[in-house]
Amino acid sequence: MTNRPLTLMAVHAHPDDEATGTGGVLARYAAEGIRTVLVTCTDGGCGDGPGGVKPGEPGHDPAAVAAVREEELRASCEVLNISHLELLRYADSGMMGWPNNEAPGAFWGTPVEEGAARLAELMREYQPDVVVTYDENGFYGHPDHIQAHRITMAALELTGLASKVYWTTMPRSGFAKFGEVMRELGEEWDEPAEETAEAATETAEAAEPVESTQGTQAAVREPAELPEIGLPDDEIQVWVDTREFGGQKFDSLAAHASQGENIFFLKMGKERFTELMGIETFVRVKDTTGTSLPEDDLFAGLR
Incomplete structure (x- = not known):
């Protein structure tokens, strides 16, 4: 037997991603004595610079943005009381179709x-019991x-680790x-169908394989293969109540102040934010515990 603590590993793409989809579970499980490990894959250098200056505009310095982020x-x-932060420090690739996609060192x-x-x-170092990342469309x-989804699933295959694996999602409601x-x-608020169509268009424009000095990136799926954003409520398998930690989740988002223009959730205030963001939802893609679905605890069957 080992004295290793139960461990949750969340694999995210950029600084601030940890807060939106998993801030609640990270705070909740930390409070329950579970070791929480956050892996952030990129430096966030394609985020806003001082005064909201955008990538490619005069005054935008990706290295300076990355340092702030x-x-x-x-x-x-x-x-969020995260136990361990690990930074892979790949360059932020920007949105689909941006020149940054092909820049040296881009994720x-x-x-x-x-x-x-x-x-x-x-x-192998942390031996996570539960791993959380995005679905194959990166949500x-x-x-x-x-890419975070791809390397996570490949790493799990390499190691054979984690008793349970989850992908983040959101109910359509x-x-x-x-x-x-x-x-x-x-x-202003676009309907999800419009957002999905836009994402599909952007992906279609970048559907050719991306050549780089480091190798060839697999081609992106055609738009017809792209799922809609989120899932119908009755298809979501895991609903975790994190409302007790809504204030922490809000404050963790607020910590990313340089990106405040893009974090519209903060405009709601803590109470409304907790009301809307206090239940975090997932799809379970691996389970070795035999725990039945639906679940309300990522560690069901492990304690």
């Missing part, structure tokens, strides 16, 4: 086997999210609620 990420980890252009080997080392088609709140706040 690392500080913010560390602050977010403190808020999207990195061979999956290389990223998987590095992540597998961390898995909404972002190249770095897709949640989009309607978000729309209502954002319109109340005077913000």
